[in-house]
Amino acid sequence: MSEKIISIFGLIFVTSYVAKYVGPGTFGQISFSMSLFQIVQVIAQLGSSIIIFKRISKNKRSGIILINTTVLMRAFFYFICSFPIVIYFFIHGANDSFWFIFAAFLSCFFSSLDVYSVYYDAILKSKINTVINVCGLILSLVLRWWIASFEMPPVLLTIPIVLTSMFPYLLRAIAYKNNYNVRPLLKRHRGKYRRYLLKVGGSFVISDVSIAIYTRLSLLILAVLESKTSVGIYSVALNLAGSWSFITMSLITSTLPSIFSEKNDSLALKKTVKLNIYMAIISITVIFFAYLLGGWFLRFFYGVEYDGAFYPLIILCMSTMVSTLGTVSARFIAKYSGYSFLSKKMLIVLVSSLILNYLLIAKFGILGAAISTLATEILSLTLYNYFFKRGIVASLHIETIKYILMPFRRRG
Known part of the structure; x- marks a missing residue:
């Protein structure tokens, strides 16, 4: 810490x-x-x-x-x-x-x-x-x-x-x-x-390299299609957007043993749903304050040259939230020994990231890099995970949404 x-x-x-x-x-x-x-x-x-x-x-x-x-x-x-x-x-x-x-x-x-x-x-x-x-x-x-x-x-x-x-x-x-x-x-x-x-x-290298490349693709493609100045502005947004992730990762690390040791699948699902809720609450709070104070923070600490990092910062904070939820889902998949699935999925994520980054950066520059990062994380969290074990991750997400909507249902 x-x-x-x-x-x-x-x-x-x-x-x-x-x-x-x-x-x-x-x-x-x-x-x-x-x-x-x-x-x-x-x-x-x-x-x-x-x-x-x-x-x-x-x-x-x-x-x-x-x-x-x-x-x-x-x-x-x-x-x-x-x-x-x-x-x-x-x-x-x-x-x-x-x-x-x-x-x-x-x-x-x-x-x-x-x-x-x-x-x-x-x-x-x-x-x-x-x-x-x-x-x-x-x-x-x-x-x-x-x-x-x-x-x-x-x-x-x-x-x-x-x-x-x-x-x-x-x-x-x-x-x-x-x-x-x-x-x-x-x-x-x-x-x-x-x-x-x-x-x-x-067997680990393919997955590790896929992760290493796809998490840095936006920077590399920005350097090719735009300029090092764009890379500098974007990297500031990227670093700030990920600086708080250690809070959520600490919570995930401390909670995982109880989920992994749970032999009852239904109880394991409920524990993971609650973990998702905690991740969302922390992330939304950070995004709110980033939107409220991000512009001032960038101008005061980094200078007016980095003003262009504000909107990418907000989008990348959302991406960090989705990535955090993705980590929870990945650990949930690992509980059911889905390591081979995760390795194959990372290759697909890499290809998707390459296509999205190239198209969106060519069209929107720095903002496109942030949007493509968010879109890739959403695909990785949802669609690509839903192919595992008859949609068990989809069930996890549905139960999470139900849990969020529960207070509104009671009022109705």
Whole structure:
């Protein structure tokens, strides 16, 4: 929770200060660069987070061996996927854009290697992760504020971009050092662990990459069809619209165990309906205040150059609400072991998002990006989920609507 509070503090006071200083163009270049390599990062991790977590939970030594024997493989995949992007922008990048690309490349490289965070979560020492992440976040925010405050060249922002992930990675790697010598008894077993990660991780990669791409498609297509300035304005709206989602996610995380452990399907449905209602109440409250104060907030903290982010902000807040309800539905599907369905659905969502983003951004620009994001989330929440297990998610949504309308029925 402390990490989230510092992130929001940084978003309001530091990120806004930096965004105002560098302007939408440079801010858009930073957002675009990070979006590109975050996708590469997901590919390079090969679904290892889930696999390593499960392996350590069952057999700690085996999990440590899996981490140690696959680190070079993750680095290899990251460099193979990143190399064409770095070379392209080295040749075609204008002004300082290449340095932001290179900084994003380094930052996501350290993130792709940093599966040590999974190790500490799996051995129930997540406080180590929290302390390290908070230290890295504070260091990055202080450097960003310092660079903007003293009006230093914007290209120096590449330093905190790299340190945001490098610093936590190095701290976790040092804390993990006693485990480096844990290796398979026979050298040939190293290949066995690598093949295992490729085989099992492959089933997660498709879904993970689909999610990574579709959540960033609007930014990437805006960069192609519009400009980096549009990306900068839109990324401000996107970041603000998602900044409060940790509240709903915390509630979902704390409520899910009781839903998963419920053996009575009818009671599980009722519990999930109530969770949907709580999500809707929180989300509608946030949307109301965003509409009421969003314009003032953007002008005061970000400057008049970001006025164009207001209407996308409201639409994206709605999208965050739908996405939150979608998370509840996805967890409800997971209760019935619908992991294969969710993986296939994400591919369809990706294709839908690509089509909607291209058509709507070409027609309406930044506003089109926000509308396409909302439309994609609605399709993902409703139509695409209704094909699972004879429409059990449709039943969930119908019961939720009935619950909302219950007071009005009584009055009638």
